[in-house]
Amino acid sequence: MKYKQIICLVMLSILLVSCIPTRDIEKLGVINTGGVDKLDNDLIEVTSEIFHFASQSNDLTRIVSGKGKTIKDSVENASSKSNFTLTAEKIQLEIYGKETAKKGILRYIDTLDRDASLPDSMYLAISDTSAKELLSTDSEDISLDIGQFLHGLIEENSTDHLFPRINFQDFQSSFYDIGKDPYLPLFEIEDGIPILAAIAIMQDDRYVGRIPIKDKLYFNLMKENIKDMTMELGLPTKPFEKYIEKEENISKREETLHTSYNILKGSSKTKLIDQENLVFETDIKLRLNLIEMTEEVLIKNEAVIKLLEKEVNKAVKTHYEELLAQLQEWNADAFEYGSVYRSHKDKGHQLTRNEWREMFPEITVNFNVDAKVVSHGAAD
Amino acid sequence: MNINVTINKSLKIPAFYLFFIIHGIQTGVGIMGVPRYIFSKAHQDSWISILLALIFMIIVAYIMLLILKQYENADIFNIQVDIFGSWIGKLFGTVYILFFAATLISVILTYIQVIQIFLYPTIPSFVVTGLLIFLVIYIVSGGIKTLVGVTFIFVILSQWILILAYDPISRMDWAHFLPMFQASIPDLLQGVKATTYSVTGFEILFVIYPFISNKEKAKLPVILGLCYTTFLILSTTAISIGYFSARDLGDIEWSTITLFKNVSYTFVERLDYLLIAEWMMIIIPNIAIYMWAITIGMKRLYKIPQRITLYTTSFIVLIVATVIKSDIYINKLTDTLSSVGFWLIFIYPFVLLPLVILKKKWRKRKGSV
Numbered sequence: 085m086k087y088k089q090i091i092c093l094v095m096l097s098i099l100l101v102s103c104i105p106t107r108d109i110e111k112l113g114v115i116n117t118g119g120v121d122k123l124d125n126d127l128i129e130v131t132s133e134i135f136h137f138a139s140q141s142n143d144l145t146r147i148v149s150g151k152g153k154t155i156k157d158s159v160e161n162a163s164s165k166s167n168f169t170l171t172a173e174k175i176q177l178e179i180y181g182k183e184t185a186k187k188g189i190l191r192y193i194d195t196l197d198r199d200a201s202l203p204d205s206m207y208l209a210i211s212d213t214s215a216k217e218l219l220s221t222d223s224e225d226i227s228l229d230i231g232q233f234l235h236g237l238i239e240e241n242s243t244d245h246l247f248p249r250i251n252f253q254d255f256q257s258s259f260y261d262i263g264k265d266p267y268l269p270l271f272e273i274e275d276g277i278p279i280l281a282a283i284a285i286m287q288d289d290r291y292v293g294r295i296p297i298k299d300k301l302y303f304n305l306m307k308e309n310i311k312d313m314t315m316e317l318g319l320p321t322k323p324f325e326k327y328i329e330k331e332e333n334i335s336k337r338e339e340t341l342h343t344s345y346n347i348l349k350g351s352s353k354t355k356l357i358d359q360e361n362l363v364f365e366t367d368i369k370l371r372l373n374l375i376e377m378t379e380e381v382l383i384k385n386e387a388v389i390k391l392l393e394k395e396v397n398k399a400v401k402t403h404y405e406e407l408l409a410q411l412q413e414w415n416a417d418a419f420e421y422g423s424v425y426r427s428h429k430d431k432g433h434q435l436t437r438n439e440w441r442e443m444f445p446e447i448t449v450n451f452n453v454d455a456k457v458v459s460h461g462a463a464d
Numbered sequence: 465m466n467i468n469v470t471i472n473k474s475l476k477i478p479a480f481y482l483f484f485i486i487h488g489i490q491t492g493v494g495i496m497g498v499p500r501y502i503f504s505k506a507h508q509d510s511w512i513s514i515l516l517a518l519i520f521m522i523i524v525a526y527i528m529l530l531i532l533k534q535y536e537n538a539d540i541f542n543i544q545v546d547i548f549g550s551w552i553g554k555l556f557g558t559v560y561i562l563f564f565a566a567t568l569i570s571v572i573l574t575y576i577q578v579i580q581i582f583l584y585p586t587i588p589s590f591v592v593t594g595l596l597i598f599l600v601i602y603i604v605s606g607g608i609k610t611l612v613g614v615t616f617i618f619v620i621l622s623q624w625i626l627i628l629a630y631d632p633i634s635r636m637d638w639a640h641f642l643p644m645f646q647a648s649i650p651d652l653l654q655g656v657k658a659t660t661y662s663v664t665g666f667e668i669l670f671v672i673y674p675f676i677s678n679k680e681k682a683k684l685p686v687i688l689g690l691c692y693t694t695f696l697i698l699s700t701t702a703i704s705i706g707y708f709s710a711r712d713l714g715d716i717e718w719s720t721i722t723l724f725k726n727v728s729y730t731f732v733e734r735l736d737y738l739l740i741a742e743w744m745m746i747i748i749p750n751i752a753i754y755m756w757a758i759t760i761g762m763k764r765l766y767k768i769p770q771r772i773t774l775y776t777t778s779f780i781v782l783i784v785a786t787v788i789k790s791d792i793y794i795n796k797l798t799d800t801l802s803s804v805g806f807w808l809i810f811i812y813p814f815v816l817l818p819l820v821i822l823k824k825k826w827r828k829r830k831g832s833v
Contacts, residue, residue, distance in 0.1 A: 089605075094600045103591040105584055174733055196714075200582045204725040245635055253726055260709035293609065307526055427642035434477070 102175055109137050113148070113168030117177045119215025120155065120185040120192050120378075127151050128192070130158035131216040133231040137170050137430070145229040147219055155195045171203040176235050177207045178252075181214040185284070185291035193289070196252050204253045207238050208292060212272040212286040221278055237280045238269060243312075246304045248280060248297075259289060263422020265441050267303065270294055282360070287416040288437075295410065301347075302407055305368065306419045315372070317343050317358075319395040321379060329380040343377035343396075344403030348458060354421065356428045360464050362447040368400065370455040384461050397453040404451045412445045421447055467546045468537045469674050470765070476677035479685055481612050486666050486689030488615040490748035493574040494662025494699055496743070501706035502587045502612035503713050506641060506655030509647040510701050513655025518694040520656060520810065521663060525686050527813045532673045534820045535665045541764040542596055549818050554765050560667075562762040563801075563808055565777065567664065568754040568800055572596060572785050573794045575747050578718060582740050591784040595745075595750065597778045603752040603758065608675055611756050615749040628735060629703060631664035632723040636706030660810065662697060665750070667809045668691060669736045 113134035113365045121129045131149040148170070151160030163170045178196070196202050211218040219230055226233045242249050247271035258266040263288055272281035282294035283303060299336050304310050318340040322327075348372040374392075383389060411418055422440040481608045499510070504515040511784060535543060545553030601612050647655070669686060676682055704719045716722050727735045758777055759770040788794060 090602070093602060097598055100591045100594045103588060107587050199727075200722075201730065203730050203736075204722070251726065254633070256712055257709045258709075260711040261637075261640075262710075359776055423639050427639055 086427040102163040104403070106240045107169070107171075108232050111169055112118070112136070112161075113146075113170045115159075115168060115170055116229075117179065117219065118233065119171070119179040119211070119219045120176055120184060120189075121181040121214045121216055122187060123151065123226060124249070126153065128153070128155065128158055128184075129216060129419045130155055130162060130173075131219045132159070132171060134166075134168065134231065135174075141212075142243060145231070147230075149216060152378050155192055156199075156338050169239070173201050173203070175202060177231060177238070179211050179218060179234070180292060181210050181216070181218075182210055182270075182284075183214065185210045185286075190289040192351075193252075193256065193259075197256065198446070204251060204290065207235065207248075207269075207272055208250055208252060208255050209234070209238065209248070209269045209368050212281065218271055218273065221273055221276060226277065231402050234271065234278060237271075237278070240349040241280055242300075242304075242306070246308060246310065247283070250255065258420075261423060262435050262437055263417060263424075263426045264420045265416040265418050267416075269297075274391055276330065282370050285411065285414055285416045285418055287414060292416050295407065299403075302404060303418065305352050306354075306366075309393055310347060313347045313350070314375075315345045315347055316399050317345070317396060317399045317400055319343060323391055323395060324381050324388075327384070327391075329382055338378065339452050341381070341394075342376075342378040344458075345372040345396075346375050347371070350372055353425045356424055357450075359425075359428065362425075362443055362450045364424065364447060366449055366451050367402070368406075368451060368453045370396075370400070370453070372396070372455055372457050374460040378415060387458070388418055392457055393455050396455040396457070400453045401451045401454065404453075405449075412447070415441060415445055417444050421449070466621055466723050467646040468535060468544045469539065469542065471537070473672050473673060473677075475608055475611060477491055477586045477675055478609065479676050479678050479681040481616060481685075482672075482676065482682055483670075483685040483689040483692070484619045485668065485672060485753065486611065486686055487692050488555055489665035489668050489753045490663050490689070490693040491619075491696060492662075492665070492747055492750035493571050493578070494664070494701060495696040496574070496578065498659065498662040498719045498797060499701040499715060499719045500713055501654045501661075502701055503710075504707060504766065505658050506647045506651050507710070509641070509645060509652065510705060510707060511698060512645075512647070513652050514659055514694060514698045516652060516703060516721070517656045517659040517663065518690065518796055519692050521579065521666065521688055521694070524810055524813055525666060525669065526683075526691060527683045527817050528669050529683060529686070531813060531820050532670070532815050533679075534824050537674045539669075539674050539760070539762055541673075541742050543816075543820065545765075547816070547823055557761060557765045559647070559808070560670075561758055562767075563804060564757050564761070565781075566797065567805075568751050568758070568777075569781055569784050569788075570794070571747060571754075572781065573788055574798065575743070576741070577794055578740060582719075582721065583737060589789065590782060590786040592671050593782050597749070597782055599658045599748055600752045600755050601774060601778055603748070604756050605771065608756070609660075611752055614752060617809065618745045622742060622791075625739060625742060628724055629699070630659050631727040632703050632707045636703060638706060640706050640710065657806055658802075659697065660806045661798060663690075664809055665800070666718075668753055668757055671760055708774075 086136040109457055113136050115132045115134050115256060118131040119131040123129050129149055129151045131147060133145055137146055145245050148162045150158045150165060152158035152161045159170055159172070214272065221230060228287050238248050250268050255266050255268065258264040265288065268284045269280055270284040271278050280297055282297050283300060284291055285293045295370065298316070301313055301315055321339060321341045324341060347370060350369065352366055352368045354364055354366045357365050381388065408419065417440070422444065426435045501512055502510040531543065541557040544556045547553065554707060572593055576589050579592055580587060603610055647774055700720045703723060704713055706718060708716060713719060721739060724739050725736045729735065732738060750773055753776060754772065759773040762768045762773040763770055
């Protein structure tokens with residue numbers, strides 16, 4: 085009697101399992117990278133690179149594009165042009181054209197949040213050209229397909245969760261948090277090859293300006309502790325003059341002494357000093373390993389190291405001040421001072437987005453840089 | 465009606481398993497979405513609310529044990545009949561059974577909703593309900609030993625999910641907790657109340673108590689079970705607050721699952737898919753224990769054999785879960801349950817205790833005279 089029951093249950097279970105919808109991989113076009121461009125008259129164009137596994141074809145990837153009023157509508161439109169069902173469950177990178185990003189990307193973000201089948205781990209980026217143009221670059225020099233190549237550019241240029249690895253969740257978090265503005269990597273096409281060219285600074289969801297990619301270090305340092313990263317600094321040659329090896333160094337000396345360091349440890353801490361006058365203090369700590377110098381400065385004693393450290397402090401400080409001035413001009417708080425301000429806010433009042441927009445250009449920040457050159461490599 | 469029930473010695477379980485039963489029945493679908501509800505009330509101070517909820521829960525559990533100790537070997541159904549008389553006592557018992565049934569249905573519905581949103585948008589509800597119900601029938605007809613065994617195994621087997629939390633933890637922004645202590649006392653208490661839906665279930669103590677062999681040792685495993693559940697709720701809420709921005713957390717329906725949407729490995733791209741399937745292991749003990757409690761209740765109150773209740777209830781659940789589709793109704797059901805549950809689980813024992821003690825004193829006096 086008991087066995088009959090159990091067999092009955094098992095049979096029914098097997099029958100029920102077949103009700104689960106199936107999808108054959110040969111009929112799927114798996115979207116790997118997506119690009120969004122806004123066209124005129126309220127239309128958007130979605131260009132996507134898809135993987136398909138049909139046995140007849142040699143090419144594993146293909147670029148498809150479609151137009152529509154919403155992202156999903158455009159994907160549907162692209163789907164109707166290809167013989168695959170397009171699915172976006174494995175999407176790795178989403179790119180917005182610069183012109184599109186200038187008008188705001190929030191309306192394209194909604195579906196990423198609402199549609200639970202999409203992963204949060206996808207990276208977001210902006211293209212200097214239109215996204216379609218970027219995804220259509222076809223170069224001999226890229227051995228991979230374009231989507232994987234761009235994804236690789238982002239992956240390999242950072243570690244952990246640091247820039248340019250800005251995924252959907254990071255973006256959303258800095259977008260929604262009061263007193264923070266997001267920034268995204270910006271791709272450019274140089275000699276037919278896409279490169280990671282700049283940091284695209286956003287005000288809320290709108291692109292407002294770009295900062296060269298080599299400054300990513302300064303942004304990462306404000307956000308998290310960093311280690312094992314290279315930093316290049318141009319210092320004035322003058323203070324080092326008396327330590328420069330005179331005899332060997334025959335050629336005429338340059339104005340600037342270029343130096344490179346490996347950052348062993350870097351951290352930053354921001355405090356609100358004066359709530360009334362909006363004065364902040366940011367302490368930056370750097371432990372450096374000198375790895376390159378364009379002039380033969382002999383590091384014979386501590387005084388030279390002290391001098392070097394002093395100049396490094398000055399240079400980093402100046403650079404931070406320049407960056408902040410630039411951000412204030414754009415009114416985009418990528419350094420997240422608003423977040424610090426919000427944390428110290430008195431009880432009972434919540435800082436609003438607009439309040440901070442008005443305050444941010446007014447803030448003053450004292451940067452205190454404490455750089456220590458821990459070692460100067462294998463040479464004096 | 466004899467108030468004390470005699471349980472066959474072979475059916476008794478050691479008090480140790482109460483830890484798994486309490487934790488297994490408390491942790492279900494509630495934890496998938498609870499951070500949002502607590503956060504909407506107590507904001508960045510939600511963790512205080514959760515800790516307050518734990519203290520409250522421990523007090524309530526203590527009261528429950530105190531009530532049960534007044535009798536030799538009785539459960540809530542018999543106690544209520546003893547206190548309020550046959551009619552009202554049975555009515556109250558039926559309320560308990562209906563509450564169990566409604567919770568059972570809401571758990572299944574919520575799980576189906578999650579499957580439909582995350583995995584298969586077109587899967588018919590009756591398929592998932594059917595699969596779950598078959599398992600439940602199988603477990604419950606195996607008796608209490610099977611039930612406890614399944615709970616024990618499934619609770620242990622689903623703990624690996626915690627390891628995956630390292631990724632959201634590494635992405636947390638601790639500034640989200642600042643400024644601290646901003647929530648007012650009423651806000652915090654609202655937060656405590658919002659926690660209730662996800663901690664309902666430990667009222668099962670009222671039903672399972674007669675089956676415990678060493679009752680004097682029951683207190684510790686119960687409290688540890690409550691603590692562990694609270695620990696999980698506390699950590700998911702804390703991680704959610706750090707991981708999502710405030711505005712975003714208010715919008716996200718199942719924040720605990722969304723936390724894991726970012727975890728990906730080279731061999732499994734989308735771990736959240738695996739997680740939802742794994743969640744079935746968390747759901748099964750949950751609904752199986754509720755189903756068992758329903759059958760026991762019907763047996764105590766109306767002398768209906770457990771097998772008949774099991775099949776009828778399963779059938780009703782299958783129908784109801786198929787009919788209710790809109791998420792608005794599901795949310796309404798959950799909301800109603802959490803407010804009913806608050807009164808039934810957290811407040812009612814405080815009312816019951818003095819009555820039980822009074823009745824015992826009265827009976828003693830009558831006995832001595």
